[in-house]
Amino acid sequence: MAAVDADSLRGPGLLERLRPGRTARRLMRNRAFVLGAILLTVVAVVTLLAPWISPSDPNRMAVRFRFREPSWEYPFGTDNLGRNMVSRVLWGGRLSLEIGLWVVMLNAVFGVMLGAVSGYFRRLDGLLMRVADALMAFPSVLLAIGIAAALGPSVTTVVIALAVVYIPRTARVLRASVLVVRELDYVQAARACGASDLRILLRHVLPNCMAPLIVQLSFVFAYAVLSEAVLSFLGLGAPPTTPSWGILIAEGRSYIREATWLTAIPGAAIAVTVLGLNLLGDGLRDVLDPRLKVDAR
Amino acid sequence: MSAPLLTVTDLTVAFRSDEGMVTAVDRVSFAVAPGEVLGIVGESGSGKSVSALAVMGLLDKAASRVSGEILFEGENLLALSEKRMRTIRGRRIGMIFQEPMTSLNPVFSIGDQIVETIVHHERLGRQAARERAVAMLDKVGIPSARRRLDDYPHQLSGGMRQRVMIAMALACSPKLLLADEPTTALDVTIQAQLLDLLRDLQAELGMAVVVITHNMGVIAEFADRVSVFYAGRVAETAPAEALFDRPSHPYTRGLLASTPEMAEETDRLRTIPGTLPSLAKPPPGCRFAPRCDWAVALCDARRPPLEMVGEGHASACLRAAEVAGGTVA
Amino acid sequence: MSAREPLLSVTGLTKHFPVREGLVVEREVGRVRAVDDVSFTIGHGETLGLVGESGCGKSTTGRLVLRLIEATGGSVSFEGRDVLALPPAELRALRGAMQIVFQDPYGALDPRMTVEDIITEPLAIQGGHSGPQLAQEARRLLDVVGLASAHARRYPHEFSGGQRQRIGIARAIAPKPKFIVCDEAVSALDVSVQAQIVNLLQDLQQEMGLSYLFIAHDLAVVKHISDRVAVMYLGHVVEIAGKRDLYADPRHPYTQALLDAVPVRHPRLRRKRARLTGEIPSPLDPPPGCRFHRRCPLAQAVCSAERPLLREILPGHQVACHFAETTGKSPVTGPKP
Numbered sequence: 001m002a003a004v005d006a007d008s009l010r011g012p013g014l015l016e017r018l019r020p021g022r023t024a025r026r027l028m029r030n031r032a033f034v035l036g037a038i039l040l041t042v043v044a045v046v047t048l049l050a051p052w053i054s055p056s057d058p059n060r061m062a063v064r065f066r067f068r069e070p071s072w073e074y075p076f077g078t079d080n081l082g083r084n085m086v087s088r089v090l091w092g093g094r095l096s097l098e099i100g101l102w103v104v105m106l107n108a109v110f111g112v113m114l115g116a117v118s119g120y121f122r123r124l125d126g127l128l129m130r131v132a133d134a135l136m137a138f139p140s141v142l143l144a145i146g147i148a149a150a151l152g153p154s155v156t157t158v159v160i161a162l163a164v165v166y167i168p169r170t171a172r173v174l175r176a177s178v179l180v181v182r183e184l185d186y187v188q189a190a191r192a193c194g195a196s197d198l199r200i201l202l203r204h205v206l207p208n209c210m211a212p213l214i215v216q217l218s219f220v221f222a223y224a225v226l227s228e229a230v231l232s233f234l235g236l237g238a239p240p241t242t243p244s245w246g247i248l249i250a251e252g253r254s255y256i257r258e259a260t261w262l263t264a265i266p267g268a269a270i271a272v273t274v275l276g277l278n279l280l281g282d283g284l285r286d287v288l289d290p291r292l293k294v295d296a297r
Numbered sequence: 298m299s300a301p302l303l304t305v306t307d308l309t310v311a312f313r314s315d316e317g318m319v320t321a322v323d324r325v326s327f328a329v330a331p332g333e334v335l336g337i338v339g340e341s342g343s344g345k346s347v348s349a350l351a352v353m354g355l356l357d358k359a360a361s362r363v364s365g366e367i368l369f370e371g372e373n374l375l376a377l378s379e380k381r382m383r384t385i386r387g388r389r390i391g392m393i394f395q396e397p398m399t400s401l402n403p404v405f406s407i408g409d410q411i412v413e414t415i416v417h418h419e420r421l422g423r424q425a426a427r428e429r430a431v432a433m434l435d436k437v438g439i440p441s442a443r444r445r446l447d448d449y450p451h452q453l454s455g456g457m458r459q460r461v462m463i464a465m466a467l468a469c470s471p472k473l474l475l476a477d478e479p480t481t482a483l484d485v486t487i488q489a490q491l492l493d494l495l496r497d498l499q500a501e502l503g504m505a506v507v508v509i510t511h512n513m514g515v516i517a518e519f520a521d522r523v524s525v526f527y528a529g530r531v532a533e534t535a536p537a538e539a540l541f542d543r544p545s546h547p548y549t550r551g552l553l554a555s556t557p558e559m560a561e562e563t564d565r566l567r568t569i570p571g572t573l574p575s576l577a578k579p580p581p582g583c584r585f586a587p588r589c590d591w592a593v594a595l596c597d598a599r600r601p602p603l604e605m606v607g608e609g610h611a612s613a614c615l616r617a618a619e620v621a622g623g624t625v626a
Numbered sequence: 627m628s629a630r631e632p633l634l635s636v637t638g639l640t641k642h643f644p645v646r647e648g649l650v651v652e653r654e655v656g657r658v659r660a661v662d663d664v665s666f667t668i669g670h671g672e673t674l675g676l677v678g679e680s681g682c683g684k685s686t687t688g689r690l691v692l693r694l695i696e697a698t699g700g701s702v703s704f705e706g707r708d709v710l711a712l713p714p715a716e717l718r719a720l721r722g723a724m725q726i727v728f729q730d731p732y733g734a735l736d737p738r739m740t741v742e743d744i745i746t747e748p749l750a751i752q753g754g755h756s757g758p759q760l761a762q763e764a765r766r767l768l769d770v771v772g773l774a775s776a777h778a779r780r781y782p783h784e785f786s787g788g789q790r791q792r793i794g795i796a797r798a799i800a801p802k803p804k805f806i807v808c809d810e811a812v813s814a815l816d817v818s819v820q821a822q823i824v825n826l827l828q829d830l831q832q833e834m835g836l837s838y839l840f841i842a843h844d845l846a847v848v849k850h851i852s853d854r855v856a857v858m859y860l861g862h863v864v865e866i867a868g869k870r871d872l873y874a875d876p877r878h879p880y881t882q883a884l885l886d887a888v889p890v891r892h893p894r895l896r897r898k899r900a901r902l903t904g905e906i907p908s909p910l911d912p913p914p915g916c917r918f919h920r921r922c923p924l925a926q927a928v929c930s931a932e933r934p935l936l937r938e939i940l941p942g943h944q945v946a947c948h949f950a951e952t953t954g955k956s957p958v959t960g961p962k963p
Contacts, residue, residue, distance in 0.1 A: 207738045
């Protein structure tokens with residue numbers, strides 16, 4: 001029904017607006033979301049296809065061709081060992097995005113578990129949230145550096161360090177939604193029907209906390225890509241033989257005056273990816289969470 | 298009746314929505330005389346709140362289209378600039394809303410908020426404005442008003458907040474007060490207190506009031522004249538007593554019959570079958586026809602005009618006389 | 627009321643919400659006495675109306691009875707079983723017999739489930755039904771509450787407020803309960819729709835022999851639907867009586883004030899009334915003695931010293947006022963019962 005009245009503008013709020021078909025349509029009309037989605041699709045497709053579209057092996061050296069400026073032959077130039085930067089950026093993106101995805105997945109699993117337990121079963125809430133607060137009190141990059149330094153440099157280290165940094169934030173976001181949803185009447189109704197806590201949590205509470213979670217995870221992805229670069233840059237990430245965008249920047253740092261492209265191009269790749277993720281997250285938030293912004297038409 | 302203070306003629310408000318343009322208010326006309334209390338009664342989706350927002354110029358211009366004429370003291374409000382409108386809003390027309398919690402800013406004390414309104418509209422020093430604020434709070438029945446001035450909204454109960462809203466709306470002695478569901482969120486004893494207060498203030502200040510409500514009880518307690526809204530149109534308009542004595546539109550009759558009365562005892566409530574029509578695809582003729590026991594073929598053919606059925610009493614029903622007679626078709 | 631054992635009998639029901647403060651170690655700094663020593667009974671097929679203003683504890687009482695929140699004290703006996711003492715498994719098994727219909731037709735239905743899944747959830751939880759059986763039952767329930775069975779696969783947002791309330795009622799009657807708490811079940815609806823839902827509830831009561839605890843703030847609706855009415859003020863029941871007695875001859879000064887505040891039903895009946903002054907005190911720090919005494923026109927010294935207990939002053943008419951014999955239209959004479 002289209003009861004367009006001031007009543008319906010105030011009315012049902014968040015839950016009411018989460019309609020599957022309608023949400024998709026509104027997302028398609030949201031410019032930030034569409035632009036973010038396009039940027040990310042391009043980045044994802046190009047990096048996924050790296051093994052097939054790379055002009056050469058990312059580690060193949062050709063000392064004769066070192067420090068070539070970007071040209072038709074080498075669109076992104078070559079580095080100090082004559083490696084083709086197109087290949088290295090494409091392959092590097094694979095690693096960066098892979099790390100980002102792992103961090104997001106770990107966040108989705110553990111952030112949701114901790115947030116749900118904390119918000120739904122209030123008994124553990126105090127303890128869990130104090131620990132989360134303590135972790136969040138450290139500057140995130142500093143904490144990640146500390147963890148990575150303690151574990152020794154590797155890809156796994158980066159994933160673990162970033163997961164530890166961002167899981168408390170995700171758990172907090174989810175806990176806040178769970179606290180709201182668990183008090184809603186339909187949760188009470190399920191309880192009145194004899195539903196167990198597990199059933200209530202899985203069928204009623206979590207599905208209705210998805211919107212803020214999805215938004216949060218898109219931002220975690222962006223931060224993870226960015227932080228991976230920082231950790232690799234500091235030598236705490238993947239070994240140099242497996243290029244990631246952070247490592248490319250670290251390697252190019254020594255030649256930043258003579259060969260600007262060695263840092264600028266992977267830097268731009270990170271910027272485009274993070275921009276895409278942030279736009280996507282903003283768009284999702286505008287559409288899924290109208291408390292923050294009413295219909296962006 | 299003296300010359301009306303507010304005359305709304307053929308007001309139409311349309312919103313953009315997923316289903317295309319939705320006409321929430323469709324050529325609605327009503328008038329308020331100085332010192333008169335007009336009650337606008339209707340259910341959700343009737344267009345009553347949207348009409349009030351249109352009078353205040355508070356509709357989102359990007360999302361809505363407004364046409365018709367709103368004459369207030371001889372000026373067409375729809376033709377005024379936003380800047381000019383701001384000098385009318387709050388000063389010459391006051392407004393109170395349903396939700397006293399969300400209508401007050403939680404970070405300022407109530408005194409500051411009333412003073413702000415007064416200083417904004419009148420050349421008055423802050424000290425003098427503060428004195429006026431105390432007087433206003435006193436007038437709306439807030440005990441030890443001077444001390445409460447520095448309270449924040451959350452320190453007050455719902456009833457007290459609504460009193461503060463009234464004090465704020467009346468601080469600049471407006472000629473017209475728009476009250477949109479002023480007592481809906483409140484308990485029945487608090488509602489009774491507030492209706493008494495509004496009636497006393499209205500008589501004392503001689504201002505006109507438009508009270509918008511879904512509650513026939515509020516109408517019976519407070520209104521001099523009534524307009525019944527249904528699905529964006531005026532179904533019936535009448536002096537209050539005449540409306541309750543001789544409801545001349547089937548919707549009004551249904552509304553009165555489905556209100557469980559305090560004095561009568563019946564086994565079953567009379568109901569209006571069906572639900573409100575979609576405003577995106579309204580019925581072609583009379584919008585009430587699909588739910589109406591009295592409907593005839595002609596009702597679906599064209600919009601029935603508001604026609605006089607008595608002194609100041611008009612009904613938009615082709616069979617108004619029979620309906621008033623009360624024998625079901 | 628039948629002479630049989632009542633279906634539900636509530637005795638001394640109490641709920642205090644602790645107010646805690648402290649950053650690391652929380653300590654109790656006060657208690658909100660939301661429900662305090664509340665007793666009533668509901669017979670088979672009977673409707674008890676529960677009225678009072680916001681914050682009086684009527685909604686909390688409804689949820690305590692269903693054990694959706696845990697009580698601080700008192701007992702709830704349903705068909706002879708002590709609901710508040712049942713172990714979790716037995717409680718879950720009993721839940722089907724005691725159901726609830728909520729006020730907010732928007733918040734009461736999970737927006738991500740189809741109507742069919744919503745209304746058959748109680749049966750799915752009970753187990754023992756196949757998918758097709760559930761689907762068939764869903765269609766039957768929709769028909770019972772006056773919705774087209776074609777609606778089964780739709781989502782809640784596709785319905786109007788009144789239709790959603792019908793869905794909520796379908797869910798409540800699905801496990802064939804004996805008792806339903808209607809928590810402001812018609813308060814959020816438009817008048818014309820409200821009447822439809824009230825009639826539906828009455829029809830269902832007839833067909834299924836249901837008992838209702840009908841919680842509402844609208845005295846007119848309560849009068850229409852109830853057999854007996856209980857009035858709550860600040861966590862206490864102050865008066866219980868058959869509805870005719872209560873509305874015609876209210877004995878507690880608060881009940882009298884509440885009824886007096888109901889809007890007139892015709893403009894010609896407008897009158898100047900002695901309004902109740904002041905507002906409901908905080909349940910965090912309720913007044914001693916009779917909780918109403920600070921607003922009561924009849925208050926005496928004894929009212930602030932001693933809490934008046936609910937006592938029967940006329941057959942079936944219980945009042946918690948020291949002066950209940952003299953407050954009514956006709957004073958009660960003779961020995962106190």
